[in-house]
Amino acid sequence: xxxxxxxxxxxxxxxxxxxxxxxxxxxxxxxxxxxxxxxxxxxxxxxxxxxxxxxxxxxxxxxxxxxxxxxxxxxxxxxxxxxxxxxxxxxxxxxxxxxxxxxxxxxxxxxxxxxxxxxxxxxxxxxxxxxxxxxxxxxxxx
Amino acid sequence: xxxxxxxxxxxxxxxxxxxxxxxxxxxxxxxxxxxxxxxxxxxxxxxxxxxxxxxxxxxxxxxxxxxxxxxxxxxxxxxxxxxxxxxxxxxxxxxxxxxxxxxxxxxxxxxxxxxxxxxxxxxxxxxxxxxxxxxxxxxxxxxxxxxxxxxxxxxxxxxxxxxxxxxxxxxxxxxxxxxxxxxxxxxxxxxxxxxxxxxxxxxxxxxxxxxxxxxxxxxxxxxxxxxxxxxxxxxxxxxxxxxxxxxxxxxxxxxxxx
Numbered sequence: 001x002x003x004x005x006x007x008x009x010x011x012x013x014x015x016x017x018x019x020x021x022x023x024x025x026x027x028x029x030x031x032x033x034x035x036x037x038x039x040x041x042x043x044x045x046x047x048x049x050x051x052x053x054x055x056x057x058x059x060x061x062x063x064x065x066x067x068x069x070x071x072x073x074x075x076x077x078x079x080x081x082x083x084x085x086x087x088x089x090x091x092x093x094x095x096x097x098x099x100x101x102x103x104x105x106x107x108x109x110x111x112x113x114x115x116x117x118x119x120x121x122x123x124x125x126x127x128x129x130x131x132x133x134x135x136x137x138x139x140x141x142x
Numbered sequence: 143x144x145x146x147x148x149x150x151x152x153x154x155x156x157x158x159x160x161x162x163x164x165x166x167x168x169x170x171x172x173x174x175x176x177x178x179x180x181x182x183x184x185x186x187x188x189x190x191x192x193x194x195x196x197x198x199x200x201x202x203x204x205x206x207x208x209x210x211x212x213x214x215x216x217x218x219x220x221x222x223x224x225x226x227x228x229x230x231x232x233x234x235x236x237x238x239x240x241x242x243x244x245x246x247x248x249x250x251x252x253x254x255x256x257x258x259x260x261x262x263x264x265x266x267x268x269x270x271x272x273x274x275x276x277x278x279x280x281x282x283x284x285x286x287x288x289x290x291x292x293x294x295x296x297x298x299x300x301x302x303x304x305x306x307x308x309x310x311x312x313x314x315x316x317x318x319x320x321x322x323x324x325x326x327x328x329x330x331x332x333x334x335x336x337x338x339x340x341x342x343x344x345x346x347x348x349x350x351x352x353x354x355x356x357x358x359x360x361x362x363x364x365x366x367x368x369x370x371x372x373x374x375x376x377x378x379x380x381x382x383x384x385x386x387x388x389x390x391x392x393x394x395x396x397x398x399x400x
Contacts, residue, residue: 116368
C-alpha cells in the first residue's frame with residue numbers, strides 16, 4: 001500500500017512537463033525557474049508569430065509588427081495593471097481566473113484534447129520563456 | 143465586347159442573388175464579403191478566377207471513360223453538367239443503400255468505384271478536385287439547401303459538438319473564433335464566419351484549388367490539434383453542421399480566398 005502511494009508520488013514528480021506551480025490568490029508568487037527573466041528576450045517572444053503568438057490576438061507597443069490582433073486587450077500598460085506575480089499566472093494558465101478565456105494556457109499540459117502529436121506533452125512556452133515574457137510585460141507601464 | 147457584357151451581366155445576376163439570399167434580416171456573411179474588391183472581382187470574373195481552370199478540366203474528366211466498366215459520367219448523367227444543378231447544395235447526404243453520410247467528393251468516388259469500377263481518386267488529387275469543381279459550379283448562385291433527412295440529424299449534432307469543443311495545444315474551439323470573434327482581426331486577417339459557400343476553393347496561399355476538408359485541416363493545424371485522416375467521419379459531420387448553418391446562403395464555388 002505504502003509502496004503504491006510512493007510510486008504515485010514518484011510518478012507525479014516525474015510526469016508533468018510543466019512543473020507544478022504555487023498559485024496564491026490570483027498570482028504565482030515565485031519564478032518558474034527560480035531566476036528572473038530577460039525582458040529583451042521576452043519582447044522577441046511576444047513579437048514572434050510562431051513562438052509567443054501573442055500578437056495574433058493582442059496589440060502591443062511593438063511598432064515593427066504591423067499586423068496585430070484585436071481579439072484581446074492591448075498589452076500596453078500591462079505592467080501598470082498587474083504585478084509580475086499576477087502576470088505569471090495569466091500567462092501560465094489564464095483559465096484559472098476565467099474558465100471561458102480564449103487565451104491559450106502557455107504553461108500547462110493537462111486537460112487538453114487532441115493535441116497534435118508533435119506538441120503532445122509539451123507546453124507552448126518553456127518555464128524560462130514564460131519568465132522572459134513576464135519580465136517584458138512588467139516593463140510595459142503607462 | 144459581347145463576351146465582356148455577358149460576363150458583367152452574369153456577374154450582376156450573381157451579386158443580385160447573393161444580395162437576395164443574404165438581404166433582409168440575414169446578417170450572415172460569406173468569406174466573399176470579407177475580401178477586398180480585387181479578390182471579389184477575381185472570383186466573379188470567369189476568365190480571371192483560377193478555379194475555372196479546374197471546372198474546365200472537370201468538364202473533360204466528365205466525358206472521359208474510366209475503370210473496368212469503361213464508362214464516363216456522361217453515360218449515366220448526360221453530356222450536360224446541368225443535370226448536376228443543385229446537387230452540391232444538398233451534400234453531405236446519405237447515398238442510396240448506405241447508412242452514413244458522404245460528402246460530394248465521397249459521392250463522386252462512390253460513382254468511381256461502384257459504377258465505373260475504377261479506383262477511388264485520392265483526396266486533393268487534381269482529378270477529384272476538377273470533378274467536384276465541375277459539379278459544384280453547376281449550383282453557383284443558388285441557395286444552400288441541405289436535405290430534410292432525419293437520419294442526418296445525429297451526425298449533424300456530432301458536428302455541432304466538434305465545432306464547440308476546445309482542442310489542440312492552444313485549447314481553442316472553432317466557435318471561439320468563427321462564432322464569437324468573427325469580423326475581428328487575428329493578426330492581419332479578418333476572421334470569417336466560416337461558411338462553406340465556396341468549396342472547392344482557389345486559395346491564394348495554396349496556389350491551387352482545395353477542398354473544404356483541406357481548409358478545416360488548416361484551422362486544426364493552426365490550433366495545434368491533431369488533424370483527422372482525410373477519410374474520417376469527423377469532417378463529414380463538421381461539413382453537415384456548416385452546411386446547415388449556411389442554409390439559404392448563395393453558393394459560390396469555385397470561390398477565391400486569400
